[in-house]
Amino acid sequence: MKDKQIEKLIKEEEKRQKSVVNLIASENIVSEDVLKALGSKLTNKYAEGYPGRRYYGGNQVVDKVENLAIARALKLFKLKMTDWHVNVQPLSGSPANFALYTALVPMFDPKTSKQGKIMGMKLSSGGHLTHGYPGSMTGKIWKSVQFELGKDTEMINYEDVKKLAITEKPDLIVCGFTAYPRVVDFKKFREIADACGAILHVDMSHFAGLVAGGAYPSPFPYADTVMTTTHKSLRGPRHAIIFVKKDTREFDKKIDKAIIPGLYGGPHENTIAAAAVSFLEASKPEFKKYAKQVVKNAKVLAKELQKLGWHIISGGTDSHLILMDTWMEGKGIPGKDASSKLEKAGIIVNMNTIPGDTRGPMDPSGIRLGTCAETTRGKKEKDMVALAKKMDKILRS
Ligand SMILES: Cc1ncc(COP(=O)(O)O)c(C=O)c1O
CATH class of the missing domain: 3.90.1150.10 (Aspartate Aminotransferase, domain 1)
Known part of the structure; x- marks a missing residue:
């Protein structure tokens, strides 16, 4: 590298990572392949929009990259394109959750004074900031209700969650965690969501790699939408993707619009390629x-x-x-x-x-x-x- 200062810092960080x-x-x-895709010339390309529907010219190649990432994501989690839509553009987990809420949960309406409600696990119980924590935009723009763990078991008490959901009637329940060590019973969450008429959104950022590898239950039979970062157990680049169940509610169209023009401009095609590499790697025995x-x-x-x-x-x-x-x-x-x-x-x-x-x-x-x-x-x-x-x-x- 010509930039010796940054080169030195990269080497220092490599050394630190190796030594701890x-x-x-x-x-x-x-993997080295993920790093190669991240550092590739795909980073030079602007590609606002979706494959076949871009605002810029010259997208012949990146369209193929993005379609390949979508196909591999579906295959990895054993999903059919007829049943699930995938948006591979979110730049990370927090904005992915945020965009999804903007698509599916009504924001404050000054005419009616109505404001949608998100229900998620409390931060201290293992939930993420974007699950409605009061200091996060997700706890400011929407009403938020947070469930805690059972005091005796330190695990989710599904009966308590159900009671809270029926009383609070959230528009969307987010289930997933950032510091909860146990398996989540997605079937029970589906029943809870149905009991109060909420959308069930699963944030599998932490355990996506375990689902892909068959070491953790899959949320797909029960969820309406699933978001995952690709950089934790999935072992890919810093990125996120959203899976959306295809049905008459057309959440897929709403979420695509919430990503662009709602929240982002150009997707990071080099990162999407790196995510595609990691999906292929995660599909191997x-x-x-x-x-x-x-x-x-x-x-x-x-x-x-x-x-x-x-x-x-x-x-x-x-x-x-x-x-x-x-x-x-x-x-x-x-x-x-x-x-x-x-x-x-x-x-x-x-x-x-x-x-x-x-x-x-x-x-x-x-x-x-x-x-x-x-x-x-x-x-x-x-x-x-x-x-x-x-x-x-x-x-x-
Ligand atoms: C469950 C969960 N969701 C979302 C995120 C946010 O991801 P990011 O840090 O990529 O914004 C995290 C990150 O820690 C997480 O654990």
């Missing part, structure tokens, strides 16, 4: 093995930490993700200290609130762990046993 144990649940390590190993590793890590006396939220995990209570009501250490102690020893995690956290998001009671990146590096169960011991020693030092 990465337990950030939302990160992964992409090796990826099935990978996804299963991710979950096995997380289960072992959770169990070992538990054996060493740590409080693991919900008593374990069914996914790649573990939520660990390091504070333990004053018997341990705050999540922020835990995260910085581990980082000093080369183990990267993020501090995280835990259900019913009394300490606040900037100095919470726990940390979130994930096994996607280290499983990509080939780590197995025995490595998780050693890692748990190492973490315990560091945290108690």
